[in-house]
Amino acid sequence: MSHALPSHRSNGNCQSTQSQIADLTDSLRDSKVHLLLAASGSVATIKLPLIVKALSVHPNLSIRVLLTPSARRFLAGQAAEQPTVSSLHDFPSVDAVYFDEDEWKEPWKRGNSILHIELRRWADMLVIAPLSANTMAKIVGGMADGIITSVVRAWDARGELDSDVAMNTAMWRHPITAKQIKTLSDEWGVGKDGQGNGWFEVLSVQQKTLACGDIGDGAMMEWTEIVKVIEDRLNLTES
Template identity: 70%
Template structure:
């Protein structure tokens, strides 16, 4: 007699299938633009569904979402503007939602894909909105303790890898890049970050040093001529969730969407 399968089991199976490394490999050449959209531990994470919905006007855009454990705490169904993490799967254009537990979910064996590497290969661009003070510190320090920081740490900062994936990365920078062994210009895929934190955190000397690293040492530069791979969207001044008024709030989410559309060449 066949054992019945609960809807919960079906949902888990479907999610595991959509989030598998095999699904990423299969989608490499689907003729769509690929956006990795990530959120880290800031209250501005509640803007993530709005960003996704606004981008849904582009049918040729495929979105895969990365969430840190702290970001997930802001998406637990607390209110209408804070849906559950699982509900993100149902949003338009979302083809995967990844959390730390998805990395190494199954025992690895030689020949299997590695999730954070396959995500990097799949992506045309990574956008982290919001970028918390904690995650920024990890990125600048080179830590790779979760799915998001592992993707960032494994990013092709010199445009030397993934030349065999069969797709030309959209929005990649060629300024300052050398040619590869075949004489083709290296293309460096971009990481866009939108910091969001308390005013005291934003004005802290360590934040100043970290932003300098992202903007000057690793930055794409004005007009993309810097040869780097990071673009920083400076925060705005407003009344923060903690009650303080000052700078540190994430750039207005509608402006973040416009920048994504511009960098990826998305048109209505």
């Protein structure tokens, strides 16, 4: 199966924060399904363009991408499977890509909207794939030091948030990881059957040869399975 990715097209975040928020607010009434698709600093970020491409078959889906600074380093055009971040704009479903610096581009003044709050209001679902060990630790600790962690910290617990952990096997097997997963899955979780009272779902990791050369668990779920989860949760059907 071919997974050709779009060519580079320059499309930087030149708008002011308030202009970005105005566009976001206008799209609340577009009758589309709204997905926030986030990636943090893991080599599995290179699968993000494939996820977006597969989801772009749904004309009723609007995607807004959130990237940490570390995630951006995996999408710098250094290989065919690692196109530039700006090329994400070429997919028809992608309406915006946000970075940490988009939150406070200019000094805030009373009456201005706040980007991470408006993103939370806009989204029907947030998916973090991959969720790195570092970002997972921040989320469990309640930190809000970037666009992704700020959206999660402000998330309405009645909405759905799915995450797909990706890290080295040694990091996955570290005792602190088990404690953090317990918080996300048991204390905040939606339950094994999806019928729990929680709001956070941790998708299963897999065992494979990792980018570092180690063989073990901790790898992100296959990107095709992530697509299926999103389509199922959002009731998307291919047109």
